[in-house]
Each structure stands twice: as C-alpha cells, then as structure tokens.
Amino acid sequence: MAGHFLLSKDARDFTVEGVERMSEREVHKFFVESRWGKDGVQICPGCGTIDNHYWVKTRRQWRCKDIACGRSFSVTSDTKFADHKLPLKKLLKAFVIFANNVKGISASALARTIGVAYQTAFVLLHKLRESIMECSNKDQLDGLVHIDGAYVSGRIRKPRVKKKATETQHRDKKPQWQSSKHPNQRVVMVLREVDPEGNKGSIRTIVHVVRAEDSRTAEELAKIYIKRDAKVMTDEAPAYSSLIERYDHLTVNHSKEFSTDDGVSNNQAESFFARMRRMVIGQVHRVTPKYMLDYVTEVAWREDVRRTPTSRQVGMLANAASRSTSKWWRGYWQMKKRPEEILFVPTGSPPKPAAVSR
Numbered sequence: 001m002a003g004h005f006l007l008s009k010d011a012r013d014f015t016v017e018g019v020e021r022m023s024e025r026e027v028h029k030f031f032v033e034s035r036w037g038k039d040g041v042q043i044c045p046g047c048g049t050i051d052n053h054y055w056v057k058t059r060r061q062w063r064c065k066d067i068a069c070g071r072s073f074s075v076t077s078d079t080k081f082a083d084h085k086l087p088l089k090k091l092l093k094a095f096v097i098f099a100n101n102v103k104g105i106s107a108s109a110l111a112r113t114i115g116v117a118y119q120t121a122f123v124l125l126h127k128l129r130e131s132i133m134e135c136s137n138k139d140q141l142d143g144l145v146h147i148d149g150a151y152v153s154g155r156i157r158k159p160r161v162k163k164k165a166t167e168t169q170h171r172d173k174k175p176q177w178q179s180s181k182h183p184n185q186r187v188v189m190v191l192r193e194v195d196p197e198g199n200k201g202s203i204r205t206i207v208h209v210v211r212a213e214d215s216r217t218a219e220e221l222a223k224i225y226i227k228r229d230a231k232v233m234t235d236e237a238p239a240y241s242s243l244i245e246r247y248d249h250l251t252v253n254h255s256k257e258f259s260t261d262d263g264v265s266n267n268q269a270e271s272f273f274a275r276m277r278r279m280v281i282g283q284v285h286r287v288t289p290k291y292m293l294d295y296v297t298e299v300a301w302r303e304d305v306r307r308t309p310t311s312r313q314v315g316m317l318a319n320a321a322s323r324s325t326s327k328w329w330r331g332y333w334q335m336k337k338r339p340e341e342i343l344f345v346p347t348g349s350p351p352k353p354a355a356v357s358r
C-alpha cells in the first residue's frame, strides 16, 4: 500500500530520540557541516578566508589563519544563533521538533517540550522563520501556476444579535456583515507552481501579504513571479481578469464547481490556505499584520519541503540560520522590535494608514 509521505521512513530519519543519542561532538559536527559543508574547511566570518583554521579544542573555537585577521570564531558566530545560551544539542532538538510538527508548533509548547523559557522559544522560532524568509527561492514560477488570495486578520467582532440566522460565509472571503474595513485586515496572496504530471501537487510556493485582492496587485505579482506564457489558473474574481494578456489564463467558477470538466482549478492555492488556517487555528491563534508574512512563509516552506526527508529539512534550517546574524530578533525582549510589517505594495499605490500594532 502506498502510504502517506509522513508515514515513510524518510519522515522518521531524524527524531528527538536520535538527537538524544548523539554525542556533543556529533551535534557539533552536524552544525559545522550544515554551515560549511563536509570538506573540513571553515569560512572565517571576520575576513572570509576559506581554510582549515586552527582548532582551539578547549574553547571549541577556531582561530583564523590569516595573521592580519586572527579572529576567533565558533560554529554559531555571526549566525542567527550567535548570542544563544542554549547547548547546541538543545538547539538541534528544537530544529527537529520544528521540522516534525508539520502544522507548526507554538512557542509555549516548544518551551515546555525542551525546557526553556517562553521568551527563548518565541525568539528561537522567529529566528527560524527569519532564516526561511531569507533563503526562500523567489525565482519565477513556470508551467502551471495556481493563484488565489485569502483574507486574514482584522475581523470585526460579530454583532451580538445576528441579523440573519442563516447567513453563511466561506471563511476565506470577506464576511458580509463586515461593512467597514478593519485597519488590520490583510490579504495573503499565494502563487503555486503545480506538478505537470498532476500527482505530486504543488512544487514551489510564493506568498505575499497585500492590502487587497485587486487587479493591480495580481498583475504585478504575476509579472514578477510567473514566466510569461505560463498556464495560470484562478477563480473568477475580477482581480485576475487581466492576466489573460500575458498568460494562458483559465478560470474556475467557484459558485458552481471546484474544478471544471477540463481539469481547471486553483485547488493547490486553496490547499495552501487550508494548511494556513489550520496553523492559525491550532497554534498561532491570532496573526497581526506585523508578523503575518513570517508565519505564512513558514507555511509555504513546510508545504514545499513536505516530501523532503526530515534530516534534510533540519540541515536546511541549520544552513539557512547560519548565513547571517538576525536582523529582527536580537534584543527583541529588550524592546528592539522590527518597526514595520512586510507588505507587498504595487507600484504607484497611495500610502495607506499603518496597522494597529501591539
């Protein structure tokens, strides 16, 4: 029986139990190889010299062979976890737990699982999201692409007395009772390249947070991220009607069907939103505009690596985290917070009032 990919051996090839059995040396080696590869050389973060630098065993650090530089550095120097106080083993456990919780893990659950303060777990998870955001592949999508948008956040509380008891509303659409726009309301736009064979689902996902699902936004996103003449499938929302000028554009009428007899659908975009909603409902509970892109990029990454063996996923996380220091999360609890939300704004749009942040 062909099982689900999460039931395969590949999905069990790196476990918390496995990390527990690793020696300090093996854990160190894992971080070293994730950062610099298996060639036994290191890149000095001070001067960039690639060499087998002097290993100072007692300090678990290297000293740069370039005499003018002479810098001492460890495996986490100048990485997202440069100032970490956690033992490497605990850090690796956190990476494995992050990878294995395919719908995301909350900071409080991670804190309780590995025995760290909530604040530590919160920053650790956000540093992983930052690493993923920096490394996400933004090359143009090609072949078959599904696009859609979904409203997230900024819901106005429902009136205490219902106007119409039977009123039902699809959760990705704007609630009908919501006449005025809440300042925190955003749209998550997703563009997904779909496996041409049709049996592996989506191959690569690009997400953005935008103000509105309108034609200017859709056109510009498509222009940047989709190769000309690719096949694009969307629902019949007016935002997508002009895509026909650049693409082989096909639509599905969602009031009638989820896919047409000819196989036109945007099901891979819908599937992304289903995962995203489950993460929000189950872990995050509330997403404000400020960190919305961080969370949805995590969902996109999880979707894209869903068939990748866990050990590779953890290696990817360790590598992504090693590429630079954290811009946003050093000193978060000392009130050094990222000032702005990250929003995709089509060129020529008038500036809008800022979101209500906390």
Ligand SMILES: [Zn+2]
Pocket (backbone or CB within 6 Å): 044, 045, 046, 047, 048, 049, 064, 065, 066, 069, 070, 071
């Ligand atoms: Zn150096």
